[in-house]
Amino acid sequence: MTRPRLVTGARLRYDDVREEHLLLIPEGAVRLNPTAAEVLELCDGERSLDDIVAALSARYQGADVRDDVVELVDAMAQKGLVVDAG
């Protein structure tokens, strides 16, 4: 995975009725915890995986977030929800 992006048609939404983060996809929705939503927001097809890790780490006072980011992106890729922009 070089530059991850959301699959065509997937949209991040904050549902203010249920008060939770969601990834809306054709005829479905995936519930996200706030951290997962933050990671996926950074998956724009421009940033590399390293960029995403760095951006998130900076937000959390230099915490080591690499494993969490890789795990999430891999899991989403296996479901076809995140693809590689190359």
Next chain:
Amino acid sequence: MPDRPSTLIAELSYQCPLHCPYCSNPVDIGGEKYRSELATEDWIRTFQQARRLGVLQLALTGGEPMLRRDLVALCAAARDAGLYSSLITAGTLFTRERAEALKAAGLDHVQISIQSPDAEDNDRIAGNRSFAKKLAAARHAKELDFPLTINCVLHRHNLDRIEELLELTLELDAQRLELANTQYYGWAVPNQQALMPSWDQLQRAEEAVQRFRERVGPRVDVLWVLPDFYEDLPKACMGGWGRTAMVVAPNGDVMPCQAASTIPGLEFANVRDRSLDWIWTESDAFARFRGTDWMQEPCRSCPLGRQEVDWGGCRCQALRLANDAAATDPVCRFSPHHDDVVAARDRAQADEFVYRTMKRPRVQA
């Protein structure tokens, strides 16, 4: 307060250029009841109310939703309301020009039906020369960067072409393939004997799907569900009655499922008179089979404890096969009517279709 609905199925119009013999629309679509379709502002108000009630997904369907002249305005209203919108279309009217207008209005996703991967078969099943237009529509959708789902309703006349269908899906670069084995509601009821597949056909098709999934991976999401008549435990129809979805008919009646109008004694509130919130929380039709209190035996003391798994299965199927909408779905092996389901598997005999039409029956002089 019941769970919040996540899906609104908006049946914009029962009119359709196709005549598919398994159409899930009611068989009385040509009747007086459905003459008066909702106005643009009724739909827009309904979409706004739906979002406030918790709906996330909007299915714009029919009939053929593209026959609505205000479709672009409805898509824009869905976007403004914050709904994720899907257009469920036969594709014959999805020209490049209209596709561009829908894209600009914020339509999120396009689902195109194909009746068979073979042109001649497709046109025979649809009762309309439509195959070439469907392929063109799928290409327009891809060119405009819509996520594309191909949907094919499966039955005895097209199950043996499943491999061609899988290849066509790849060729069209669809993200999803919905393989919907025919459910026997609406027009599929008078066509049941012409549509019922054999167990061999289903097994071969399922194996082909499995091989395809292994070969192609997550690039194409293939949805395959065994048809009810070959199961011995029911499915949670609509995710449970009044639990996740609302269906709005073209005339504004709000139903818990597309076939609910066949259940006698259910009265449906209309979006012209009531808010969606009231209909969801207060109306009799949504409360009638919600939860588990309405259940009879054998559901009430289900030996598998599945009351909150399958929610008793399908009410319309219970009505049709057990003559009681509150009975256990006869697909269930514990239903006293399960033998009728088993027997129906071998009764696939007829070859002639009764095509869907909105024409009123001719009155003999």
